[in-house]
Amino acid sequence: MKQLIEYLARALAEHPDEVRVEEEDQGDRVVIHLYVGESDKGRVIGRDGRIANAMRSLLHVASTRAGVRAHLSID
C-alpha cells in the first residue's frame, strides 16, 4: 500500500525526490502518511481534493486485497 501511494505521488509530483511515505499501524487500521514538497501539495491533492480522492479509491482496492482498513493522510 505504501508502494502504491509512493508510486502515484512520485508520478504526480514535480519534485519526486521530496516524496516520502510512511505506514503507521494503528491496530484496527493502517494510516498511510504522504509527505510532499510544499509546491507539490496541489499536485497530489487536486482541485476539490479530486486527485487525493482518486488515490484513496486505489488505496481502498489495495487495502481490501490486503485484508485491512487503510486511511491516506496528506501531511
Added chain:
Amino acid sequence: MLIPGAPADGPLAPIGDAEDEIDLAGRTLRDLLTLLGLTETDIAARDPETPGDGAGLMSQVFDVTGLDEATSDELGLLIGRRGETLQAVQYLLNVIVSSRYEGDQIFAVDIERYRRRREQALIDLARRVASEVRATGDVITLEPMPPAERRIIHLTLQDEEGVSTASVGDGANRQVEVMPA
C-alpha cells in the same frame, strides 16, 4: 503491508523513459495493476469505437482483462460501485500523462468490458424511456449519472423522433430529462 500477488520489489519508480503519451499511459497502467497484485491481466490498446468508449473525445482505450476467471472476478474491485474506482484509475492516469506531456491526448480505461456493458444498458434504458415519453407525453427524469453516461443518453436520443433531452441539476446530482419534442 502485503497485497496478495504484488511483487515485493517494485515497481518503485514511475516511468521515466516513455517514448510517447500512449507508451507512458500503458506502462503506468501496467505498474498500477502490478502494485495492486493484479498481474494476471492483459492490457490492449485500441481506438475508441462507440460513445461509451468516448469516441470523439478519447485518443485510445486501454482494455484491461483478466487472464483467468479468478483474476476477472478480482478486477470487479477495481471497477468499483457504479464504475467509480475505474473512473479514478482513468483520471489518475490522465493527470499523470498530462503532467509529463503538453499534448491534449486523453485515454480511456475499460475493465472487463464494464463500460461496454454499461453503455448497452444505458442505450436500452434510453430507448425504453423514449417510447414511454412518446406514448404518455410525460417528462421522465433519469437517475443522476456521471457526464460520460449522460452523454450516451443524449447521443442515443438525439435522432429519436418525438423526444428531446436536457441535463438538469448540479454536480453528482445532474440528471437527464427526457421530454416530448
